[in-house]
């Protein structure tokens with residue numbers, strides 16, 4: 649899969665330093681390189697990068713299939729490469745891999761103030777199912793919990809809006 653000229657591919661060990669550097673640039677409370685390394689070892693994990701083909705990375709995503717869900721833990725795109733469809737492509741690829749492994753839905757948390765991410769998730773069919781007070785640090789902020797039920801999957805009562 650490609651988006652904005654970038655190829656979406658599996659994250660490998662040699663990507664980790666670059667991914668962690670991007671993470672530090674983007675997030676106030678970043679994952680460390682060791683946290684990304686651990687993500688690669690998780691059972692049924694989906695770890696992706698967007699590779700711009702000239703030797704550098706411009707985005708990444710970490711997720712894990714748990715029971716019938718794919719849990720999206722981290723997704724980001726370099727500021728220089730935003731609004732080119734790369735975030736969307738990373739998520740679509742993860743949803744596809746999750747679906748192929750039996751996931752019927754994707755679930756994630758997002759800062760209530762993160763308008764860009766909320767716009768992307770909303771456009772992609774994610775719906776709010778909950779709110780976690782003071783879930784984030786630096787700065788402290790509530791999280792919204794969003795769920796996307798994949799086409800053809802039944803929406804269970806436990807996955808309806810609980811707020």
Ligand SMILES: CC(C)(COP(=O)(O)OP(=O)(O)OC[C@H]1O[C@@H](n2cnc3c(N)ncnc32)[C@H](O)[C@@H]1OP(=O)(O)O)[C@@H](O)C(=O)NCCC(=O)NCCS
Pocket residue numbers: 674723724725726729730731732733734735736737757758759762763764765767768769771
């Ligand atoms: C959120 C993020 C991953 C989006 O990545 P992206 O590659 O720029 O997003 P896309 O180009 O795939 O956008 C898909 C759609 O999302 C919406 N969208 C994305 N960014 C938006 C913005 N800044 N404002 C409004 N809508 C936006 C649009 O509907 C867009 O479609 P369009 O460009 O055709 O209008 C990126 O802004 C980012 O890395 N932010 C910092 C990290 C972060 O917040 N991660 C999410 C944590 S939960």
